[in-house]
Amino acid sequence: MIELIEKIEGEAKLNFSFAGEEIDFVDIEFMTARNIEKILEGKSALDALVINPRVCGICGHAHLIATVKALEDCYENIEISKKAEIIRELTLTFELIQNHFKWFYLTMRPLFGKKQEVLKATYPTQLMAKAIAVFGGQYPHTSYAIVGGVVCDITEIDIIKIKHYIEETIKFFETNLVQADTKDFLVCDNVDKVLKKNGDLPDILREIKKKKYLDHGKSYDRFIAFGENSYFTKGKSHKTITTHNISIDYVKEQDNLNSLAKNVTYKDKYYEVGPLARAMINKVPLVKDSHRRYGDNIFSRIIARVCEIPQLLNHSKELLEKLDLSEPSYIEPNIDISQINASGESAVEAARGSLIHKVELENGIIKNYEIITPTQWNLGNGTRENLGVSQQAMVGLKDVKTAELVFKTFDVCSVCTTH
Amino acid sequence: MVSDTLYKKLSARVNELSKLPKLDDQKSIPKLIEENGFSRREFMTWAGTMTAMLALPASYTPLIAKAAEVADRLPVIWLHMAECTGCTESLLRSASPSIDSLIFDHISLEYQETIMSAAGWQAEQNLENAIEKYKDRYVLMVEGGIPHGKGSHFLTIGGHGKTGEQSAIDAAEHAAAIFAIGTCSSFGGVQAAAPNPTNATSLSNVTSKPVINVPGCPPSESNIVGTLLHFLLYGSLPALDAYNRPKWAYGLRIHDMCERRGHFDAGEFVEQFGDDGAKNGFCLYKVGCKGPYTFNNCSRQKFNEGTSWPVQAGHGCAGCSEPDFWDTMGVLHEPLADRLFHTTFGGLGSDATADKIGLGLLTVTAVGIAAHAAISAVKKPKE
Ligand code: SF4
Numbered sequence A: 001m002i003e004l005i006e007k008i009e010g011e012a013k014l015n016f017s018f019a020g021e022e023i024d025f026v027d028i029e030f031m032t033a034r035n036i037e038k039i040l041e042g043k044s045a046l047d048a049l050v051i052n053p054r055v056c057g058i059c060g061h062a063h064l065i066a067t068v069k070a071l072e073d074c075y076e077n078i079e080i081s082k083k084a085e086i087i088r089e090l091t092l093t094f095e096l097i098q099n100h101f102k103w104f105y106l107t108m109r110p111l112f113g114k115k116q117e118v119l120k121a122t123y124p125t126q127l128m129a130k131a132i133a134v135f136g137g138q139y140p141h142t143s144y145a146i147v148g149g150v151v152c153d154i155t156e157i158d159i160i161k162i163k164h165y166i167e168e169t170i171k172f173f174e175t176n177l178v179q180a181d182t183k184d185f186l187v188c189d190n191v192d193k194v195l196k197k198n199g200d201l202p203d204i205l206r207e208i209k210k211k212k213y214l215d216h217g218k219s220y221d222r223f224i225a226f227g228e229n230s231y232f233t234k235g236k237s238h239k240t241i242t243t244h245n246i247s248i249d250y251v252k253e254q255d256n257l258n259s260l261a262k263n264v265t266y267k268d269k270y271y272e273v274g275p276l277a278r279a280m281i282n283k284v285p286l287v288k289d290s291h292r293r294y295g296d297n298i299f300s301r302i303i304a305r306v307c308e309i310p311q312l313l314n315h316s317k318e319l320l321e322k323l324d325l326s327e328p329s330y331i332e333p334n335i336d337i338s339q340i341n342a343s344g345e346s347a348v349e350a351a352r353g354s355l356i357h358k359v360e361l362e363n364g365i366i367k368n369y370e371i372i373t374p375t376q377w378n379l380g381n382g383t384r385e386n387l388g389v390s391q392q393a394m395v396g397l398k399d400v401k402t403a404e405l406v407f408k409t410f411d412v413c414s415v416c417t418t419h
Numbered sequence B: 001m002v003s004d005t006l007y008k009k010l011s012a013r014v015n016e017l018s019k020l021p022k023l024d025d026q027k028s029i030p031k032l033i034e035e036n037g038f039s040r041r042e043f044m045t046w047a048g049t050m051t052a053m054l055a056l057p058a059s060y061t062p063l064i065a066k067a068a069e070v071a072d073r074l075p076v077i078w079l080h081m082a083e084c085t086g087c088t089e090s091l092l093r094s095a096s097p098s099i100d101s102l103i104f105d106h107i108s109l110e111y112q113e114t115i116m117s118a119a120g121w122q123a124e125q126n127l128e129n130a131i132e133k134y135k136d137r138y139v140l141m142v143e144g145g146i147p148h149g150k151g152s153h154f155l156t157i158g159g160h161g162k163t164g165e166q167s168a169i170d171a172a173e174h175a176a177a178i179f180a181i182g183t184c185s186s187f188g189g190v191q192a193a194a195p196n197p198t199n200a201t202s203l204s205n206v207t208s209k210p211v212i213n214v215p216g217c218p219p220s221e222s223n224i225v226g227t228l229l230h231f232l233l234y235g236s237l238p239a240l241d242a243y244n245r246p247k248w249a250y251g252l253r254i255h256d257m258c259e260r261r262g263h264f265d266a267g268e269f270v271e272q273f274g275d276d277g278a279k280n281g282f283c284l285y286k287v288g289c290k291g292p293y294t295f296n297n298c299s300r301q302k303f304n305e306g307t308s309w310p311v312q313a314g315h316g317c318a319g320c321s322e323p324d325f326w327d328t329m330g331v332l333h334e335p336l337a338d339r340l341f342h343t344t345f346g347g348l349g350s351d352a353t354a355d356k357i358g359l360g361l362l363t364v365t366a367v368g369i370a371a372h373a374a375i376s377a378v379k380k381p382k383e
């Protein structure tokens, strides 16, 4: 039975097979490809800064930051000011936040039979987009991060604006998502407390319990995150065991017979990436509590993603405090990129999980470029013997409607996937 | 008075529209606006902004407001082709007052993959139904390049495995107006950059029907909504430039309205990022700004509710709304310099304006650029 899944910023085809009452296999097909990696070949290194944000209009900023970091990784020594680092991290953080709102209001809530409230998605999204635009000039698709730093020279007034956007977004969160003080919510380590609150998040969480969906969406309980910054830690976690000693060298991309999207594994195993993975590795108390009670199910996935909003908002306030405007925005690299023969790699956390870029330069010209996107991890179209993460989460369910819900809790992005 | 005749013509059109049935009887735009907490005054402010953007006199504001209120008579079908969804994203965060999102989300959109509530087979059927039901009345908006001919299999959608190319052709067949939203749909865009692995092309290349291009990567939300409003008001296609772009939005070069223009004319340039010139807001031409070759209203309209635009943030314009973006606009951080006369408008480059193609008028500005370009052709001064 073939089911089309829309509203994943593109389209996927899920081919369900049933054994009796239960789904026993799902073939996930993506039927689009743009071959951006091929387009990058032969171009000047810095051109990737304009082309790559266009891999995905939803997480284009993550692509920009991953690109700039991969290019900088080609240098033996390159100096980036603390200020530029912080500004890049801030804009990336804002992108994550606005993405989470959109996912929750546009994708998740309607799946629970709730009215789609577009304005609730767009209002906080606009605030965060404006905050990015103050630094980057526009959102989506800015190229303001360059090898050596950032191009913007912001002023105190800009900082005041950004603080205002952050405060407004916090207010929106507190009046709509969870009606509570964010400060209390941040230290909350008990799911029951959240369930007793009012707001659009507890509303859905209660719905999951009521509908007896708690065993839905369990996968391997295996998580990974490569993108490290001042908030996220890199590492992997299986059940409750976490290690931080991981390397991109073990990440492997494989062609997929039925789909134009490639599979990704770490040491030949499928891993889940995304907010739940990050929270497991970062040991976020509330998410740990949810995981302890219900495991890696849809409940935990939703709570982890929404929970990340106030965490990141709070963190961005701290980052702003550390910003020293007197530092340079840009420090010219000691070697011109046109003289560089080297390869570099980077990983950043995008809204939907780890994004990896690898580049090989010959006299500053791109010889080879490889992009591994978050959804490639989660949607891996494995075999019956070795199921991908979301496949594993759908097997055993009894109808395609719930399977679709489970699939979408991973927030598969077909645009990114079919780069 | 010319504008008087125009006013009469436009009000007649809006009156006619208001007699048509609404797409959804349950809702009305004025009511929705009110329900969403916008005062009449805010709505009128928004209408005023739109009026200015469409280059109409301020006295037209009430008419624009009325046009927006009857927008729910106009069915819109939005298709996604090979793209990054950036245009939808741009639209989704259209600025407050969110009349833009109201029009798009609650009312007009009969089919839009990202925000519609239907999914899967239902969605596919909705599309077919919408085409059938609103035959010759709907506005078609297409986002994304079209993998074409031997490359068309790179975009296959729907349960029936239709190629994107076929869907676009079919939907175009009975559209009242067709808008290519974004550079990819207008000209192929980044997906069509060399070596163009999927053979992506513009929408106008796959249909014989007239296509209005609304390029930009992404186009600002105001250009998208303005295009729709324009059609609502006039019921006909806007005045276009040589590349089928509405002149009200793409009639001027980025460079013509740029806040750094004074520095350009004075010969004051950022020589490299982070220098004193950068701190003082000098012109970005020498660090790669393609503003002189690019026609769009970014410098006037800006992005994200007028917050900023690339040049304001210190990065040159990348030339994203021109044909052959990316191929004619690289290298990113270098001026086009010696390629000055081999770019846009068949080699006329910056000395052409949308109106003067073929005339090759050398404007004072163009001479200015050429002079500066000659200096920077040797690249920036370095140790
Ligand atoms: S070259 Fe660019 S920065 Fe300079 S005036 Fe023109 S548009 Fe503005």
Ligand code: SF4
Residues within 6 Å of the ligand: B216, B217, B218, B254, B294, B296, B298, B309, B310, B311, B316, B317, B318, B319, B320, B321
């Ligand atoms: S400033 Fe230039 S690159 Fe940026 S959106 Fe406008 S036309 Fe495109």
